[in-house]
Amino acid sequence: MNEPIEKPQAGKEEEDSNFAQIKSLAKEAYRFLDSRQWDKAESKLKELLAKEPSNTYGLVGMGDLHFKRKEFRQALDFYNRCIKEDSSNKFSLMGLMNCYREMNLLNRVIEVAEEYRHITITDASILSRVADAHRKLKNFKESEVYYMQALQINPKDQYVIVGLGHLFFACQRYKDAISWWEKLLVIQPDNIKILTEIGNSYRKIKDFDEAIRYYRRAADLDQRNFFALYGLAESYRGKKDFRKANEFWERILEFDPDNKLIINRYADSLRGMGEFDKALECFNRILSEGEDYFALLGKASSLKMKGARDKAEEIYVDLHKKFPMDPRPVVELSELYSDLGKRDEALKLLNDFHKKQPLNEEVKQKLDSFSE
Template structure:
């Protein structure tokens, strides 16, 4: 076997190991191939792929760029280099590489969606919309393009259009949970809680331990005034992995609405032990104020306002409780 053939065989072995996710072994094969044939583009791309899979984005970019030096139109190197730049959070360079790819291969809808995603991240929503629509011309059922268009519409607060794209994504998806969740979120924004509940229930039929779906369901139930059912749903969300501080605060809010002040206080204090939460601070301040512990309530909110200067909800609650304190003092009258 001549050297070139040996390098090709090593590269093929590397690719097989890559498919088996044996990245360390694959890397060794590619390096062995490059020692024989330093300009072997196949091995350079392979090393880029290994580095990308193991999140070594700088190394990946270096390998892809070397491959591009030897083959400027190499599909895998151009896309991979763009993906590596995305990993390095250099979106502008990623966009440049993906657009260069499209100049050679203009019908690739998967790369069109990469460009669109990058433009959406930079808040160029019109540019993103244009590339997502180009992708849909090539593949009208492309989930990434449909979801991307929904997210662009949502960012522009065109909720009806966003919902229409998410519905199309749901209709064409093998696994529709992400699209169902996005559609349900839009419906919550529109305060169409009953319909949103149907979507969350569809997710939970597929993934009964999904904490985000339980949280969404709870929020809908609260919006419908079904507080006890909302509490049960947030308890489920908490058990299945919802961020504990947020879940405990939501449970505290519901308990307060139900008049169970002791349970509300317990939940808020548990949440505050886990870290700062403005809503837990507001909740505990309301509990304290309800017990006529006005100064303690003001102290909690003042501490919270120092952590988040200018936060409007904290400022409004602090103003309300200070006014309550002033009113209480006036009602008591001067000390004699």
Template sequence: MDKTEIEKPQEDEKFSKIKSLAKEAYRFLDQGRFREAKERLEILLEEDPSNTYGLVGLGDYYAKTKQPAEAIIYYRKCLAQDSTNKFSLMGLMNCYRDLNSLKKIIEVAEEFHHITITDASILSRVADAHRKLKNFKESEVYYMEALQINPNDQYVIVGLGHLFFACQRYAEAIQWWEKLLSTQPNNIKILTEIGNSYRKIKDFDKAIIYYERAKELDGRNFFALYGLAESYRGKKDFETAILYWEKILEFDPENKLIINRYADSLRGLGKYDKALECFNKILASGDDYFALLGKAAALKLIGDLDKAEEIYVNLLAKSPNDPRPALELSDLWDLMGKKVQAIKMLEDLAKKIPSNESIRERIEYLKD
């Protein structure tokens, strides 16, 4: 009998065994049965150490069990065997994302450029990394390349919404969020993102429409309630804003950010004593920048100018280049008849941060 006739059945048997092991291992990975998956994958690689299914599978095992450094080793081994394996490249990028190594994502995308340019999901991960590194131009290029491959890729569309929001191109952000909303009308996150975008351009009425839709789907959704409160605060409708701050405080009573916002709205209604109670509640557990600013402003409004001045001076001593307490102190000093002192302070600050227009405008106002 010819030797090749003997070897072929043996090769077919080995291939069948490897295929069966790989199928079982991937099924166990999907089911979260990680120990059994690893056992099959290790047997598979004993049979064929360079098998890409086995290498990717072990990479996935380590990635799913929160061991990204180990996963990287196997994804790299797979790419060394098969430099076109997009599953390994995707796994590699996900591991670097989990390790918060955004620059490494970009590096491997360039290293395996021949794979990167062929897959929308991979391109979107590179775009995400650039966006988080604030490389906005590069991020947009990668997202647009991904769209050329798959115009309806939801991750790409989400990424574009986040990108344009981060770039303060809010109208474009809304356009991409709306595109996604057309296929997911009950997606609370998208609804609140659109609300946030409208709120940024101070179109509070439109923002409220989207936050209300989100609230109807989940009456305790923090972002919907927060957006509604902030929108009504922006409209100077402090009474309605307070209703929503109180709804949040019902289930998150110690949230300092919300207590601060609640106190600001109380101050807007002229309820200075209640506002001061809120600011003091926050400060009882330690210094808080916004609570101190809020308290100083409330003290100024009730005529306790000396205590307000003390807070502003202390804030400036800690952060001498911070324009906000300086600007508020200049208003206070103007009220107290210390205009010359206010101008001198602002002129000194303007030398340190010459690009700040608010400081220059305030100096001109005081000198007028």
């Protein structure tokens, strides 16, 4: 009996079939990843890698799966396996850098970029990740270089534009930060985060009216946005318009009634309005749940302004003992001593602190005011 003759196309058909199956599995896996169905995605990816252990789509997919689950060590393993198969795979490189960034190993982000410079030099998204790492490490010059390189590759890269805004904000170059964030607002006029960042920058340079304008735009888009309402309250506080500031502290307290920071700010505004009893109620409410530095300072100041100077002095003295390197209790206690006619005690308090911290401007200015 003659042996059957093998069709020459049989091997190719099998190869094409296998390729089609792998392609289908990859497509399904990534669809499950996008819809956050982790278990189904993992099942498809494992099936894919069982058929072809070196498949880069499968390796990157498994890396992405573990990254989304915050299993960074496992993610790193798959991204590294992918790079061994394809040293120019930018998705695995991006995955490595994202993992190290989330693990706060920022120097490792930079090292990886240098190690795979043949990829990083031409990819704006990767260059911007390196710039981010340098920015967070306060290597501001290096950060700016990488952001600018990324911008040369893609002048409209929104991630880079946002990063430059954050960079110049961190450098206290607030007008430059505003300039970059304004470029993004041209594209995304309703970007609440950028509106509040611009508001923050104007508030830093004490241009409270401009800050208010941007915070209002953000608050109009989201009436319960904490950062927009906080910025509005702080801007009015900066303008000494405490009544207006309290309108916005109250709006925050409507949906976050136990926020100690906001209760403290609200009480400070009440104190600024001369409503000392109401302010003390707020400070005592916070202190009923445990010791709080800012509430104690606020309470002491309210008591002092109300005329209960002995009680205020007790709090200031106690705070100074607990926080001997903090200038605020020293300055406020010296003012209290001065009001009580205890000039020598005020000077001794300030001079003792000045010897320990000669560079503290607040205490130095207070000393200078005594000698005028």
